Structures are given as structure tokens and as C-alpha cells.
Amino acid sequence: MMEELKNYLIEFFASSELNRLHENYGGGRIFSDPLVGVASGADPIYQKYKEVVGPEHYTPLEFWLAEGKESLPSSKLRIISIAFPFVDKIRKESKNIIELKRLKLPAEIYSVGRNYANAFKKETCIQLIKFLEKKGFNGIAGLISKNFTILTKGTFYSNWSERHSAFAAGLGTFSLHEALITEVGCNVRFGSVVTDAPLEITPRKSDEPYANCLFFAKGTCKKCVENCPAGAISEKGHDKNKCYVYGRKIERKVNLRIGSILKPHYRFINGVWSEQAPPVGCAFCQFGVPCMDKNPMASAQK
Ligand code: B12
Ligand code: SF4
Ligand code: SF4
Numbered sequence: 001m002m003e004e005l006k007n008y009l010i011e012f013f014a015s016s017e018l019n020r021l022h023e024n025y026g027g028g029r030i031f032s033d034p035l036v037g038v039a040s041g042a043d044p045i046y047q048k049y050k051e052v053v054g055p056e057h058y059t060p061l062e063f064w065l066a067e068g069k070e071s072l073p074s075s076k077l078r079i080i081s082i083a084f085p086f087v088d089k090i091r092k093e094s095k096n097i098i099e100l101k102r103l104k105l106p107a108e109i110y111s112v113g114r115n116y117a118n119a120f121k122k123e124t125c126i127q128l129i130k131f132l133e134k135k136g137f138n139g140i141a142g143l144i145s146k147n148f149t150i151l152t153k154g155t156f157y158s159n160w161s162e163r164h165s166a167f168a169a170g171l172g173t174f175s176l177h178e179a180l181i182t183e184v185g186c187n188v189r190f191g192s193v194v195t196d197a198p199l200e201i202t203p204r205k206s207d208e209p210y211a212n213c214l215f216f217a218k219g220t221c222k223k224c225v226e227n228c229p230a231g232a233i234s235e236k237g238h239d240k241n242k243c244y245v246y247g248r249k250i251e252r253k254v255n256l257r258i259g260s261i262l263k264p265h266y267r268f269i270n271g272v273w274s275e276q277a278p279p280v281g282c283a284f285c286q287f288g289v290p291c292m293d294k295n296p297m298a299s300a301q302k
Pocket of ligand 2: 175176177178212213214215216220221222223224225289290291296
């Protein structure tokens, strides 16, 4: 069933109108073909996430039960993690801004792509759940769940971290700028579906959380530190509060400029369904860096 599921997603990415940029930016795709990994619901790493993310972070079974599904052993659950890689056109235009040292506002095409991506990621989860249901199985997803929330106690975290599930499913590792670096780079977004379909589990290459980052693996690079206009990245890691404040600044400016074509955004925050200004953000740390579109440690890991 795994092959069929992957082909289904590839076809959906190619045909969905929601995976399209606004016509002002050519109307092409936002994301190229997805990467898909599968973790076991019984993977002990989800217990570790109660320490490294927060005690509120769900295990797959806790999440399943919170969504009103029937109780079953954790080992019967699977987490399908999907990486959504931004297309080369978005990466190229964003990289140009870095090369020209115009690190003020992100490329408009990225702002639009990032904003339109939210509706597409949600629809991908809805369609994947329908695909599983047609085969007699069930599914739930953080991106469309009323139980999902972002917690803001001093710093930011959520009760279902998409990149921690991507790590569990062997899709990549964390890094100095904190993004998960996959085999097609860090400039990707993530979604996941928890299901009772007995899918084959994807093995992790290693349990080392930072193996794909040149700084942690070799002590080199730090290109993301140079790129960050907010000074939010240092050898000590990523300062989420600085990053957040800078992001809101960018959001105001970009919304003034192209807000009329951006899509509205809703999400649960501390349990409350809240309308937000269309999120935009900067992501200069992900463009023009060695990990933008590949795992820079891939050849050394063979
Ligand atoms: C809250 C949030 C933010 C906050 C805080 C970010 C953060 N790092 O937590 C703010 C507003 C700053 C933010 C900014 C951005 N975000 Co954001 N954000 C989220 C959100 C909603 C929750 C993240 C969360 O729960 N974090 C939990 C904390 C604990 O995670 P962490 O600090 O990264 O985890 C560390 C520890 O676990 C540690 N660790 C320590 N010991 C161990 C041991 C083991 C075994 C492991 C595995 C790890 C580990 O390693 C990790 C990295 O240092 C997710 C969506 C989601 N539901 O997951 C998106 C998400 C993380 N964001 C995303 C993106 C793309 C962005 C931006 C680029 C947006 C933009 N500006 O355009 C920036 C990039 C900032 C950056 N450099 O990472 C993507 C990530 C894509 C990727 N390749 O990783 C996500 C997954 C959204 C999505 N659906 O695609 N975001
Ligand atoms: S730019 Fe370099 S140091 Fe920063 S996360 Fe990527 S590989 Fe690591
Ligand atoms: S998203 Fe922007 S502000 Fe945040 S860490 Fe990356 S470059 Fe810095």
C-alpha cells in the first residue's frame, strides 16, 4: 500500500489547484514532489519528546484518543510524515535577494508561496485521510485538529510538532538554524497523518538529532548565522523569540504590500480558534545555504 500512497500524493501535488502560486507570480507549483516517511506509534522516541518538546506533546496514541478514535495498542498506529519541498523558482528568487545583500524583505514569491501553502497542506491531510478511509482505515492530522495548539510559555512549542514526527519517520535531522534538513534540504514544510493502516516503517539512519548539519557534524559552515537579519541564530542555536518578533515585523510590511492577494489564516492558540494576519515570515536562514536543497552531509554518511 505504501507505493500506492506515495503515488497518490505525487499525483495530488501535481494536480491540486491549491498547490499553485498566484497568477502574478506565474501560477506555477508551490511544492515539488513530496517525501514520505512512516514512524511506528510505539516508537519510544515519542516519550523522549515529552522532555525535549514539552510534557503536553502528545504520543500518537494520546493524540488518537483525544480525537475520539477507538483505543488500540500503540504498535498498531503509524505516523505518516510528509515533506513539502518548495520549488526551485521560489528558492532561486529568494537566493538572489541573499546574494544581492537585500536582506530586508523576503522575495514576494516566497511570501505568497508560504501563505498559500497552508491551505494546500491542510487539504493534503484531508485527502490522505480520505484515501486511507477508502481502504478501511482511519486517520487524524494535527494540521486540521481542534486539539492542536501552540503553547507560549516563555518560548514557543506545540502539542504536535511536525518536525519531530518527520525526524521519527527518518525524513531528516535538526540543525543549527533548527529547521529539519531532509535529503532535499531544509527549505521544506511538513505535515503528518496518524493512522491505523499497517504501513511499513521507514528506518531512521541514526538517532543523532543533528547529523545532517555541517556545524554539528564538522564544526564548519554557520552560513545561516550570517543570513539571519534578526541576529536570532548563533553557535548557541536559534532564539525563537527574536525570530518571532522579526517575523511579525516582516508580516506587517508584506501584508501592506501584497495583503490583497494573501489568504486569511486561522489556527488554535492556547485552545482558542484565532484569526491571524496572513503569516509570511523571513526564512533567510534557509536560502543560499548549503542545506537549502540537499543534505550537505549525504556523501559523508554513505
Ligand atoms: C512554534 C513554531 C514556530 C516558532 C518557534 C520555532 C521553533 N523552533 O519551535 C517561530 C514563530 C519562531 C517559528 C518560525 C519559523 N517557522 Co515555525 N513552527 C512552529 C510550530 C507551529 C511548532 C514548533 C514546535 O512545536 N516546536 C517545538 C520545539 C521544542 O522544537 P525545537 O526547538 O525545534 O526542537 C529542538 C529540540 O527538540 C532539540 N532536541 C534536543 N534534544 C533532542 C533529542 C532528540 C532525539 C531530538 C529529535 C531533538 C532534540 O532539537 C530541536 C532543534 O534544536 C511548527 C508546526 C508544528 N506543528 O510543528 C512550525 C514549523 C516548525 N515552522 C516551520 C517554518 C518553515 C518556520 C519559518 C521558516 C517560517 C518563516 N519565517 O517563513 C521560521 C523558521 C524559524 C527557524 N529558524 O526554525 C516549519 C519547519 C520546516 C523545517 N524545515 O523544519 C514547521 C514545521 C511548519 C510546517 N508545518 O512546515 N515557528
Ligand atoms: S546553514 Fe550550515 S550551519 Fe546552518 S543549519 Fe545549514 S548546514 Fe547547519
Ligand atoms: S526565519 Fe528569519 S529571523 Fe527567523 S531565524 Fe530564520 S533568518 Fe532569522
